[in-house]
Amino acid sequence: MSLQEPILRVQDVRFRYDPEQPKYAVDGVSLNIKRGEFVAVLGANGCGKSTLAKHFNAILLPEAGTVLVEGMDTRNEDHLYDVRQKVGMVFQNPDNQIVATIVEEDVAFAPENLGVPPEEIRTRIDEAMKLAGIYEKRDAAPYKLSGGQKQRVAIAGVIAMRPDCLVLDESTAMLDPHGRAQVMNTIHQLRAAGITIVSITHYMEEAAQADRVLVMSRGRIVMEGTPEQVFSQTEKLHSYHLDVPQAAELRDALVKVGIPMPENVITPERCAEELYKLLQ
Ligand SMILES: Nc1ncnc2c1ncn2[C@@H]1O[C@H](COP(=O)(O)OP(=O)(O)OP(=O)(O)O)[C@@H](O)[C@H]1O
């Protein structure tokens, strides 16, 4: 398989929880995720983000269309182990994902259960805990950790399986700003290590840090582009019940009262830069 082959290839996927009902939770989605990319997925409550994400590692199988993980069809049961190993999932609530009473035992849980040789487990869990920024807490009891630390333990547990792609489904939603910043920091570390990231989030500031943003509405992808492209379309985003990052909101407010600001201002740093230019 060539390196150019997308890690995830989703073609015309449709899915209903109840085949008796006409409503599709995912209603015709096609997308490719490239190797090493960091993609953020946005969309109002109930638009189908989690349902789509669960198709990425065969937790759900499409009713129509196909999902290919590194060329492997998720519907092929022979590939299930490989698909789950290649695409790891992290969910919202770290308490539901932590099973052991000591951090490093928790991180070792999945590789131990999936038959990774014991001599390799030590290397893997140390590597995973370091990447997730939780190595210093390896002997701690998870219940004593902060939300952000717990979520990084959960991430380390998935990383210990050495996935090529990590899907985070609102994994910062229950965290305070400090915890969110810690998890975002970990995401950037994982990316630097070559892991592909798909992050579902309700925080526009987080999406602004991605390479690409997908916006969903009613089971479909309705916007797609770089954060700069997507977040310069304030009105359209509002029509999907989404906000823009605060920096973009400030830019819009300034433009409205006649102060010139470029469209690609979506981070506090860029906003400060432009304001500084204006003040000079
Ligand atoms: N297990 C389920 N059984 C039946 N219907 C479901 C189930 N999970 C989700 N749905 C429905 O499918 C649709 C899409 O839900 P989904 O959870 O994928 O949305 P979401 O974009 O992740 O929302 P949120 O932002 O609230 O997490 C919604 O109408 C939801 O009510």
Ligand SMILES: [Mg+2]
């Ligand atoms: Mg969801």
